[in-house]
Amino acid sequence: MVDLAAIEAERARIREAYLHADRAASAASGVHHVALLSSDVEATVRFYQEILGFPLTEVIENRDYQGSTHFFFDLGNGNLLAFFDFPGLDVGPYAEVLGGLHHLAISVDRPTWERLRDRLDAAGVPYQAESESSLYFRDPDGARIELLADPLGEMYGTKIL
Template sequence: MTAHTQTAHAHEEARGRLRDRYLLPADARPASTARGLHHAALVSSDVERTVRFYQELLGFPLVELIENRDYPGSTHFFFDIGHGNLLAFFDFPGLDVGPYLEVFGGLHHIAISMDPDRWGEIRDRLDAAGVEVAEHSEVSLYFPGPDGERLELIADPLGEMYGSQILPADH
């Protein structure tokens, strides 16, 4: 057995222990205490470029644009990503904010569910706009946003993951 195979096997064993200890069967899980994701907030280096990307290219309508109450001169703006969920951004003019870095506790990617027909349409728009897209499992598109944020558009319905129902259908 190679070192890589041994490591992969050890990781799978660790996931198995976690599943056995914490992943309850659907009928035994308590209801969540949350109502849903109100918004996730990211940092934008250019408000107009971000609005063009998310509204014009991806089709997420801009629904609010206000001053950030925590930093005068900063803009806080929100896009509708469906089902009452919002994707928000801040800009921080005058601050030396660096490029995206993957760090512990940091953002890896945001996955947004999309109807398969719209998914294909947006894939074509991204391609026409020259955005580098990686397609996986015939339902996932991974690509960078205007500031390097990692995005995934997934053609699976909410509550499903690659064809498996992970939340009850009535959720």
Template sequence: MTDLAAIAAERDRLRRRYLTEPAERAPSSARGLHHMALVSGDVERTIRFYQELLEFPLTEIFENRDYPGSNHFFFDVGNGNLLAFFDFPGLDLGPYAEVLGGLHHIAISVAPAQWERLRGKLDAAGVPYQVESEVSLYFRDPDGARLELLADPLGEMYGERVG
């Protein structure tokens, strides 16, 4: 059985050791997330899901420089951030799996009105989802990657500042 008290004590230790107050925190060396890349089992199906259902515009598609015949394509998820995909025709990569060190989910901030509208579109498309804390929708893309639409502003989660 998991020792929850020990886990909480370790989390508190890590917070005391590494977390600094915003006013004292050094600026990040990064400018932002350029793109996150996932694997697509079917390019057109992925485009329909992300562009038509979730309304993330396709911004580019070109040949993957590392694997001839493979596509590398991008969707705008706001604020200059991109969600990218590769397909790898001819490779049997198998189904999506959550593994240690792998992707758990991608959380994308949307305005509350968009959240409600997209929830309706997921319903209409028959995409199963789970609602958490009245502001998070968890669901899977056609290849099994878990997504979250979060109706909190960037830098906040469930009313708390995280960024």
């Protein structure tokens, strides 16, 4: 059985030791891109551009694997979502593993959230709605995506940044 009290005590210890109200500015200037894998470039483009409304911004050859395509979508605010395909390389099906992607949360405003929920319905994409502001669904290769109707820097109405 999991000792929930011990887990909360450890969480409190970490919070006390590392979470500072007067924290220094981040050394980073932002996320340039997050890269996921794609088994089918066109299916991925159709899903992210036509259903979710994230414009395709570039399609180039992947410098690290000959014949592989590296392509990018605009997520707004200078953020990009990228993909690689690896033709001829059996990478296997998507799997959530320790150190791997659990989900990618993408912030959208409430009207866009509602419009994209309707697009997911129209496209027959199953999703799970949580807390009246999160939609969780899988992309064509199984990666879990969350559309979050909270502004950047907030989580369920609480400032986290």
